Amino acid sequence: xxxxxxxxxxxxxxxxxxxxxxxxxxxxxxxxxxxxxGEEQVNEMANILGKxxxxxxxxxxxxxxxxxxxxxxxxxxxIAASDAILALCCGSGAQAIGEFTDKIVIxxxxxxxxxxxxxxxxxxxxxxxxxxxxxxxxxxICPIVRCAKGLLxxxxxxxxxxxxxxxxxxxDCAWVLIYKRLEGQxxxxxxxxxxxxxxxxxxxEPQELKTR
Amino acid sequence: xxxxxxxxxKALNDGKFVFTGEIEPKKTTKLEGIxxxxxxxxxxxxxxxxxxxxxxxxxxxxxxxSYVIQRDVGLxxxxxxxxxxxxxxxxISDLLGASALGIKNVLVISGDHTTGGDNPGAMPxxxxxxxxxxxxxxxxxxxGIDLNGNPIDGMVKLHVGVVGNPNADPLEVELCKVERxxxxxxxxxxxxxxxxxxxxxxxxxxxxxSVPVLIGIFPCKSHRIAEFIANKIPGISVPKEYIExxxxxxxxxxxxxxxxxIDMVNVEYFSTLIKELRRTTKxxxxxxxxxxxxxxxxxxTDRALDGTSR
Numbered sequence: 001x002x003x004x005x006x007x008x009x010x011x012x013x014x015x016x017x018x019x020x021x022x023x024x025x026x027x028x029x030x031x032x033x034x035x036x037x038g039e040e041q042v043n044e045m046a047n048i049l050g051k052x053x054x055x056x057x058x059x060x061x062x063x064x065x066x067x068x069x070x071x072x073x074x075x076x077x078x079i080a081a082s083d084a085i086l087a088l089c090c091g092s093g094a095q096a097i098g099e100f101t102d103k104i105v106i107x108x109x110x111x112x113x114x115x116x117x118x119x120x121x122x123x124x125x126x127x128x129x130x131x132x133x134x135x136x137x138x139x140x141i142c143p144i145v146r147c148a149k150g151l152l153x154x155x156x157x158x159x160x161x162x163x164x165x166x167x168x169x170x171x172d173c174a175w176v177l178i179y180k181r182l183e184g185q186x187x188x189x190x191x192x193x194x195x196x197x198x199x200x201x202x203x204x205e206p207q208e209l210k211t212r
Numbered sequence: 213x214x215x216x217x218x219x220x221x222k223a224l225n226d227g228k229f230v231f232t233g234e235i236e237p238k239k240t241t242k243l244e245g246i247x248x249x250x251x252x253x254x255x256x257x258x259x260x261x262x263x264x265x266x267x268x269x270x271x272x273x274x275x276x277x278s279y280v281i282q283r284d285v286g287l288x289x290x291x292x293x294x295x296x297x298x299x300x301x302x303x304i305s306d307l308l309g310a311s312a313l314g315i316k317n318v319l320v321i322s323g324d325h326t327t328g329g330d331n332p333g334a335m336p337x338x339x340x341x342x343x344x345x346x347x348x349x350x351x352x353x354x355x356g357i358d359l360n361g362n363p364i365d366g367m368v369k370l371h372v373g374v375v376g377n378p379n380a381d382p383l384e385v386e387l388c389k390v391e392r393x394x395x396x397x398x399x400x401x402x403x404x405x406x407x408x409x410x411x412x413x414x415x416x417x418x419x420x421x422s423v424p425v426l427i428g429i430f431p432c433k434s435h436r437i438a439e440f441i442a443n444k445i446p447g448i449s450v451p452k453e454y455i456e457x458x459x460x461x462x463x464x465x466x467x468x469x470x471x472x473x474i475d476m477v478n479v480e481y482f483s484t485l486i487k488e489l490r491r492t493t494k495x496x497x498x499x500x501x502x503x504x505x506x507x508x509x510x511x512x513t514d515r516a517l518d519g520t521s522r
Contacts, residue, residue, distance in 0.1 A: 148327075149336060151322065152344070153341045153342070153343035153393075156341075157321075157377050158325065159385075160381070160446035161446060162382060167327070175385065191388055192392060193392075194396055196344070196347075197340055197344045197359060
């Protein structure tokens with residue numbers, strides 16, 4: 001899931017200062033689960049904006065142009081007459097809205113990470129979308145995202161008592177977690193292997209996937 | 213055994229017990245401080261490490277400082293290079309530059325995380341990790357190629373070392389990591405500072421390294437520094453008797469008397485530790501970190517070698 005966080009209300013209002021008619025678009029998937037762009041947050045934002053809010057809708061998945069077309073079709077006249085769209089969804093959704101409507105898009109959320117949900121309000125980054133998954137070598141734990149330095153051959157010298165130096169020895173060191181997991185699985189030999197340098201060119205340009 | 217380009221590696225290869233010192237360039241354009249420190253160390257150590265933005269603080273370049281120390285003082289250096297601040301292009305570039313300037317030893321450091329440094333908004337790089345850095349140096353030195361196989365004009369005459377931490381808990385994870393770096397081609401190991409001789413002995417024995425291990429020590433100029441390390445640096449234990457010795461040494465007397473007594477505590481404590489390591493383990497040498505207390509180095513090395521040969 002894409003984890004998002006609401007921008008401070010004052011910051012959103014400042015971004016909307018020059019716009020008279022604002023249409024609000026929420027997200028029925030990730031932002032709803034994060035409680036940042038669901039029905040409740042869209043309604044709350046409409047109340048805050050008052051007369052400025054000319055319309056609102058929660059699109060099932062605003063990052064999908066097909067769904068966007070479907071869910072915005074009944075609002076096309078209001079959107080056409082609006083000055084800007086306030087997007088309560090991730091950056092991918094916000095850009096899709098801009099691309100589809102050709103309107104000024106104001107992001108109401110900050111997109112944080114690809115995450116795992118423990119419960120509502122507790123999300124943990126678990127994937128950096130690096131394009132080269134190796135968690136079968138690391139006990140199912142991703143060192144790219146869970147090691148603060150993204151090391152492939154950790155731990156670093158900052159590990160103390162199994163904790164990570166980044167953030168002041170509070171979080172578990174990913175490489176100690178990896179060692180313990182592999183040890184439990186009888187695969188410590190995997191830990192000892194040298195993992196080679198990454199080909200960063202895979203992520204050096206905007207990514208596209210065209211399979212058909 | 214690989215060919216030794218440096219006096220440091222020659223001494224290790226000859227089986228001599230080796231001392232190294234450490235100099236930390238600061239946020240300055242002045243070179244006098246590092247030159248003076250190097251002069252104090254010169255007759256007591258084979259080489260001195262030169263730190264690279266320690267604790268993620270942006271300081272005068274380790275490469276420049278290393279070059280100046282070698283040129284102006286004639287003391288061989290072990291130039292630290294962190295993978296935190298440079299991608300592979302910059303690392304290759306600095307290694308070529310180091311070799312061209314006559315620097316013969318480098319120590320790769322992951323580097324303390326940027327968020328704890330003096331420019332916490334910086335982007336941490338970590339394009340390579342320290343193990344991969346060692347592999348890259350091996351290609352450059354042994355095969356004359358860079359990381360992507362591109363040929364290098366001229367020989368790269370460098371020795372690459374890595375860091376180990378005898379204080380690490382769990383130690384078995386640290387040992388696996390250091391073994392990986394040795395497998396990658398590291399030629400020597402210098403360790404994090406140790407006060408507890410038993411931790412140093414356990415590290416050397418359990419690692420049973422095929423390459424020389426230099427144990428790191430840090431003589432403290434006051435009991436407050438020792439207490440700070442004990443209380444604020446996670447994982448490093450400082451024996452109470454050492455702290456108490458420093459405390460009572462600093463309790464009375466005038467300035468120079470106190471300095472002499474503090475020196476005596478350090479000389480006694482660390483020479484005993486060094487002799488114990490030499491007697492019971494295959495420790496190849498001692499890396500002495502001082503941070504401004506360079507005057508203690510010769511006193512410790514003299515006492516530690518008292519009655520023995522280097």
